[in-house]
Amino acid sequence: xxxxxxxxxxxxxxxxxxxxxxxxxxxxxxxxxxxxxxxxxxxxxxxxxxxxxxxxxxxxxxxxxxxxxxxxxxxxxxxxxxxxxxxxxxxxxxxxxxxxxxxxxxxxxxxxxxxxxxxxxxxxxxxxxxxxxxxxxxxxxxxxxxxxxxxxxxxxxxxxxxxxxxxxxxxxxxxxxxxxxxxxxxxxxxxxxxxxxxxxxxxxxxxxxxxxxxxxxxxxxxxxxxxxxx
Amino acid sequence: xxxxxxxxxxxxxxxxxxxxxxxxxxxxxxxxxxxxxxxxxxxxxxxxxxxxxxxxxxxxxxxxxxxxxxxxxxxxxxxxxxxxxxxxxxxxxxxxxxxxxxxxxxxxxxxxxxxxxxxxxxxxxxxxxxxxxxxxxxxxxxxxxxxxxxxxxxxxxxxxxxxxxxxxxxxxxxxxxxxxxxxxxxxxxxxxxxxxxxxxxxxxxxxxxxxxxxxxxxxxxxxxxxxxxxxxxxxxxxxxxxxxxxxxxxxxxxxxxxxxxxxxxxxxxxxxxxxxxxxxxxxxxxxxxxxxxxxxxxxxxxxxxxxxxxxxxxxxxxxxxxxxxxxxxxxxxxxxxxxxxxxxxxxxxxxxxxxxxxxxxxxxxxxxxxxxxxxxxxxxxxxxxxxxxxxxxxxxxxxxxxxxxxxxxxxxxxxxxxxxx
Numbered sequence: 091x092x093x094x095x096x097x098x099x100x101x102x103x104x105x106x107x108x109x110x111x112x113x114x115x116x117x118x119x120x121x122x123x124x125x126x127x128x129x130x131x132x133x134x135x136x137x138x139x140x141x142x143x144x145x146x147x148x149x150x151x152x153x154x155x156x157x158x159x160x161x162x163x164x165x166x167x168x169x170x171x172x173x174x175x176x177x178x179x180x181x182x183x184x185x186x187x188x189x190x191x192x193x194x195x196x197x198x199x200x201x202x203x204x205x206x207x208x209x210x211x212x213x214x215x216x217x218x219x220x221x222x223x224x225x226x227x228x229x230x231x232x233x234x235x236x237x238x239x240x241x242x243x244x245x246x247x248x249x250x251x252x253x254x255x256x257x258x259x260x261x262x263x264x265x266x267x268x269x270x271x272x273x274x275x276x277x278x279x280x281x282x283x284x285x286x287x288x289x290x291x292x293x294x295x296x297x298x299x300x301x302x303x304x305x306x307x308x309x310x311x312x313x314x315x316x317x318x319x320x
Numbered sequence: 321x322x323x324x325x326x327x328x329x330x331x332x333x334x335x336x337x338x339x340x341x342x343x344x345x346x347x348x349x350x351x352x353x354x355x356x357x358x359x360x361x362x363x364x365x366x367x368x369x370x371x372x373x374x375x376x377x378x379x380x381x382x383x384x385x386x387x388x389x390x391x392x393x394x395x396x397x398x399x400x401x402x403x404x405x406x407x408x409x410x411x412x413x414x415x416x417x418x419x420x421x422x423x424x425x426x427x428x429x430x431x432x433x434x435x436x437x438x439x440x441x442x443x444x445x446x447x448x449x450x451x452x453x454x455x456x457x458x459x460x461x462x463x464x465x466x467x468x469x470x471x472x473x474x475x476x477x478x479x480x481x482x483x484x485x486x487x488x489x490x491x492x493x494x495x496x497x498x499x500x501x502x503x504x505x506x507x508x509x510x511x512x513x514x515x516x517x518x519x520x521x522x523x524x525x526x527x528x529x530x531x532x533x534x535x536x537x538x539x540x541x542x543x544x545x546x547x548x549x550x551x552x553x554x555x556x557x558x559x560x561x562x563x564x565x566x567x568x569x570x571x572x573x574x575x576x577x578x579x580x581x582x583x584x585x586x587x588x589x590x591x592x593x594x595x596x597x598x599x600x601x602x603x604x605x606x607x608x609x610x611x612x613x614x615x616x617x618x619x620x621x622x623x624x625x626x627x628x629x630x631x632x633x634x635x636x637x638x639x640x641x642x643x644x645x646x647x648x649x650x651x652x653x654x655x656x657x658x659x660x661x662x663x664x665x666x667x668x669x670x671x672x673x674x675x676x677x678x679x680x681x682x683x684x685x686x687x688x689x690x691x692x693x694x695x696x697x698x699x700x701x702x703x704x705x706x707x708x709x710x711x712x713x714x715x716x717x718x719x720x721x722x723x724x725x726x727x728x729x730x731x732x733x734x735x736x737x738x739x740x741x
Contacts, residue, residue: 145642145734165647173644184639184738188336198643200329203322249644 091154092253092285093119093142098151098161099308100137111137113308114151121252124279124286126299134308135289136257142287143178143255144171156252173202177246179275181258183238185230185245191217191237192226195244202249216244220274236267243274253285254278260295272298321649330656333629341661344625347618348665349672351611352714356673356706357680358607362600364677364701369596379572381588383562383579403583404558413564418571424559426540432547433509436481436533437517438502441489445481445506447540448532467497468524476538478523479506485531496525506533508543516546530692618665619721626658626725630732637729638737647730654726655719662718666711673710674702 100112112134119125127135140146141153141160147168148161156175160168178184185194195213204212217226220240230238239259246254256275260268276298279286290296304312334341386403405424413422428447436445463482472478481504486496505517520539526532535543545553566572572588579586630637637650677700688695 140735143642145738169641169644169646172642178642180738184635184642186636186639188332197640200325201321201640201643201645201649203325205322206325245643 091118092121092123092156093117093287094152094154095138096152096154098138098141098148098153100134100141100146101149110308112141112148115305115308115310117303117310119285119287122279122283122285124276124288124298124300126288126290126296126302127305128291128293128296128302129305129311130291132307133305135305137308138305139255139257139287139289142253143176144168173198173249175251176253176255177249177251179239179242179246179254179256179259181261183230183235183242183262185238185241187230190227190229191222191233191241194230194241195248198245198249212248213244216247217241219247220244234267235263236270239263239267239271240274243271243278247278247284251284253287256286256288256290258290258292259288260290260292265294268292268295321652326652326656327660330653330660333633333653334657334660337629340625340628341664344618344621344661345665345668347614347621348662348714348717349669351613351615351618351717352666352669352710353673353676354607354611354614355713356670356702356710357676357700358604358611359706360673360677360700360702361607361680362604363703363706364681364697364699365600366597367701368697368699379566379569381564381566381572381576381579381586383564384585384587385558385560386583386585401558403585405560405562405584406558407554410559410562413562413575416575418567418575420565420567422562422564424537425561425563426537426544427560428535428540428543429547431511432543434533435507435509436485436489436531437505437507438486438489442507443485443488443531445485445531445533448480448482448534463526463528466525466527468500468522470524470526472523472534472536472539474536474538476536476542477520478536479504479520479539480524480526480534481522482528482530482532483525484529485533486525488531499525506543508547510547518542615717619717622658622661622718622721623725625661626654626722627728629657630654630725630729633729634732634737634740637732638734638740641732641734642738650732651726651730654729655722658722658726659715659719662721663711663715665718666714669714670702670707670710674700676700677702 095115095117097114097116098112099110099114102109102111111132115134115138117138127138129135137146141148142155144155144160144163147163151161153160155171158167158171158175160171163171186197189197192210192213195216196209199209199212214223214226217223217240220243222237222240222244225233225237225241228237230241233241239262243254243259254275259271259275263271272295275286275288278284286299288295288299296302301313301315303310383405385401385405388400388402407424410422410424413419432447434445434447435442437443466483469478469480472480483493483496486499487493491499499522502522503519504522505519507515507517509515518539524534526534541553544557545551548557550556564572564575566575576586576588576591637645640650641647681698681700684699685695685697
């Protein structure tokens, strides 16, 4: 099992009131599966994604990712988790504006001590794979939204993660480009066996997934195969 | 993270806001410049003093007659001497085991009007000395001997004159050497209208821009006896100064305490050197404080710049953490960036401090030359250890200033940082 959540809860302190974003989620994602988390704003789907990515810790419950329990882990373990096991794709791309596409993709390897030559070689290879072989030296501002998201996907892949976490990856794109990005993610999931966890409220994007889980008010309210969901 | 990547990334971040980085550096430049100038001055002057005093020998001490305090009624009057430097004292000193030599000097009064006449021609002359060249003056430029001897013969009857004096009397530069052994007359003119000629021979010629005549002690004594109309001048006034060379520094200390107990006014070069060193320490401390304050202000500037940078890059820090940057690596990047600001200020400050030292050195020597007190020497010495220490110190200031902002950057929660706009 790639991801196993057992009664995972996350409560945020906002001033003096506690806001429950997740209220005890039980969920399993198999290795190599493409799962979409859908639900209205505030349903807790992004919160869950961030927990799986080690950007945040659950306040209750157990969260196992690739055999490692994250809720009780130290910062060092979470850093290692973000380096080796997961790759993020964000709605707003989150590229570093000063760096070229090639440098942006290579950044994660900087922190694990890979020499520059090797970093850039691997980044170029990945940019080729996502169809940007001719855009290596362009900066984010010189790229279209779809191209920026491809750069972000290449960056998510460079650490050879087992899980890709995509948070509304089509949110800032028109539907045609969004479709291309989803097709690319689907292809990577199929070809490389990467587990894919997608958070979206775009039903078209969710339709690419093997399985869809619906959240509302921090709880799972429905789950099923994509074609069975309304 | 590779060391090379750390520096490359930090340098890249630093050059994003060049103007801000440059302005932040200015504070460090001023601080380091002050400290480098101050330390190089201290090192240079102490070395010069040590050389100058060392060539004379620290075991040399000077003896002056004890005088009454000048009274309010007659502040410019010659104070009465209560403890004389008599020929007997000089003889006693010369007889001591721990004394190599004791030399007595007589000073001619400032108002003494002297002319030199050679073959009927007369020119104004200044008595020179009182010290012979064998007791060098610290920092002074030794005059070149053109002909004959360097010092007037101690037995009297011979003088060393400056070339300018002879040229003024109409001699040709080539003929100067022929004048050695020539008889001249030194004429003293008393305010009461009388004058007296003293016959002496030219024993040596030195190169000097003004008219000087170096006189031996017996000749000086003869002149003083006539001037004050006192054949027993020595018994009544004594010598003006006795220079004693002890066998060792320890002996010098012994002699100083003995003479002080006897009521003489003693100065040893070691005492002067110690006093000068104390003065230097005060100057150094003052300048050092200025540099320290400048550096303190500079470090606050660096901290401010780095805190601004953390705010500006909050989102970027979130992204870096999401892709695997450890808190320690974020901290390292910011600390190195702050240290680089310090280092840049250190490099520039050291360079400017060195140049300032060269400029001031030239200026000091030039001013002294204008005031006809020519000196030679290097008063600002920037050594390798000073350069390295200044660079290390500047870097350390940057590093310390960067610690707090870097810790803030490292502590940022990745999620909050990612959401920051």
